[in-house]
Amino acid sequence: MPTLPAHPDPDTDRILDSGMLHELSYAFGGPFHFLLPHRFDANLAAFRTALHDAGVEGRVYYAKKANKAAVWTERCAAHQAGVDVASAPELREALGHGVRGENIVVTGPAKSDELLRLAVLQGALVAVDALDELDLLITLALTGTIRPARLLLRRLPSAQPHSRFGMNDAELETALDRCVRAGDAVRMEGFSFHLSGYAIQPRADLAGELVDLCLKARVLGLQADRISIGGGFAVDYSAADHWHTFLAEQKPEHYHAKKAFRTGDFYPYHSPVAGADALRAILATVPQGGRDTLAARLTDTGTLLMTEPGRALLAGAGSTVFRIQGVKERAGYRIVTVDGTSLSLSEQWFNSEYLPDPQLVTPSGRDHGAHTGEVHPACVGGASCLESDMVTWRKVPFPARPRGGDLLVYPNTAGYQMDSNESPFHDLPLPSKVVIDRLGVDHLGERPRWRLDRRPAR
Structure with missing residues (x-):
């Protein structure tokens, strides 16, 4: 049966081998997530290094929607990084965890009066998506x-004309005129865009267009000294050979009830250019119709580059743990039922599947029994009474037979997986988030140290 092992991760393996996960599962009485803030710090540093190495002035804003945990905004505050928010509660939470208003960018469509008012009062930067929103601001x-009011004007990408985000050329002309007429009431700082997908060239092309728009706006007397290229930096979950082999081999009979997925609906779990390396590639690309790289264009025009990564800052920064409640035999495989639901693994939201293999952790250790060479296929169902509540439709070939009380650990779920879709369905409590603050050896010994995230599950 096809398998998709995640990249080796010594930090996660150490936690799996520490014995603490079974204790935490017992303590919480349900599924939970563990978070690794030092990995967030390393990812943030990598993005900043990419900007520095390219000679580009830039700022990194964490896209808060990628994960609700407070620890990430705490890390942003500690490192003077920015946060990208799209609601008044997100803005208040970022402020409450120490992020300064001027380090917050407000995105999203059709922002509420409350959100815009709070943004203006706190000096946050607003990415304006429409003319009526500009008028309200x-x-x-x-x-x-x-x-x-600090603002960017969001451009509708010409390559994605059916996007519901951004303004077309005529609307941007009107918006610039209104910004000029507003005088000192607004500070028009530049332009932004929202672009679906992970391709490098289209991002560089559109970024080059935004630089040209900045130059045009400066002639009108507006500040226009920065652009935002948003997020869309892929995460590399698995090796290329494993990913391509999986895609070639997987078929409906490898899934419970012969569930069929369209290959194009899967997240690209292998990406040859990911995270900060994707930013490096964008900066090194020559925008369409130009002669210089985007980095050179930004530097020559004195234009600051804003990025808003979410998943990419959370790469390797957390995993999700379920406890097996029961095992049902079927012809050729087993149906494992865990103590949570698929709502805590959000890929199902996209009619897709979270494909990196979960690891089986028994009371005696990780993947106990692997030396036998046998495989024990099992799909994974949620604890609800819905037929469609499948955490994993695929029959995963586990190296040991799953049993009640064993744990399943889904790797690298911090980005957009572990809480985007969670709900207390059946009155089940939302999974707790455990922050692993210390992995190194110290006077307390080698055991990892943990605490609850400061944002309560709700």
């Missing part, structure tokens, strides 16, 4: 605030 800035 200007009105708020003219009525009683003591500082100008």
